[in-house]
Amino acid sequence: MSWLKTPKQVFFVKSDEQNPCPICGSLLKVIGSRRRCYFQDNGERRVLMIRRLRCSSCNRIHHELPDLLVPYKRYESQSIEAAVTGSAALTVAADEATISRWKQWFSDMAGYFAGVLISIATRYNKSVEGVSALPQSSLQRIWHFVGDAPRWLARVVRPVANANYWVQTRSAFMSG
Numbered sequence: 001m002s003w004l005k006t007p008k009q010v011f012f013v014k015s016d017e018q019n020p021c022p023i024c025g026s027l028l029k030v031i032g033s034r035r036r037c038y039f040q041d042n043g044e045r046r047v048l049m050i051r052r053l054r055c056s057s058c059n060r061i062h063h064e065l066p067d068l069l070v071p072y073k074r075y076e077s078q079s080i081e082a083a084v085t086g087s088a089a090l091t092v093a094a095d096e097a098t099i100s101r102w103k104q105w106f107s108d109m110a111g112y113f114a115g116v117l118i119s120i121a122t123r124y125n126k127s128v129e130g131v132s133a134l135p136q137s138s139l140q141r142i143w144h145f146v147g148d149a150p151r152w153l154a155r156v157v158r159p160v161a162n163a164n165y166w167v168q169t170r171s172a173f174m175s176g
């Protein structure tokens, strides 16, 4: 797997509290907005306006990412989550090729996501058992931190994107 050295854009997931710059922690100023299209699981296209923000200190541009989206993915995170877990309730109106790209993307990324969640938990001094004590599979490790209740993928995206750890694989770059 090849990683891009620097992500093209930095996202952070919007929440009610005022988020600091994911890179340097300074204040962000709203400098505009842009359209972000996505598909609901029924295949209906939606457009959101996403705020563009500039850091008052390092000048990096950030984009708010609503909870229901995954960076660079055109479908809601719930649709991707259903495909990844092979949920029987999968009703997403995406073609087979798109669904198998999601599965491949997640299987490529799962170990990385688990590692980031461990590192974030460690950084905030939450007690983390030894890695060997954690479940074996990457998905189980991820669920150890975010739980396996519905919308778990959104709960992975939030800390990873907000800590500026979001990376994009080349293979996933053209995927939906």
Ligand SMILES: [Zn+2]
Binding pocket: 021, 022, 023, 024, 025, 026, 055, 056, 057, 058, 059, 060
């Ligand atoms: Zn900054």
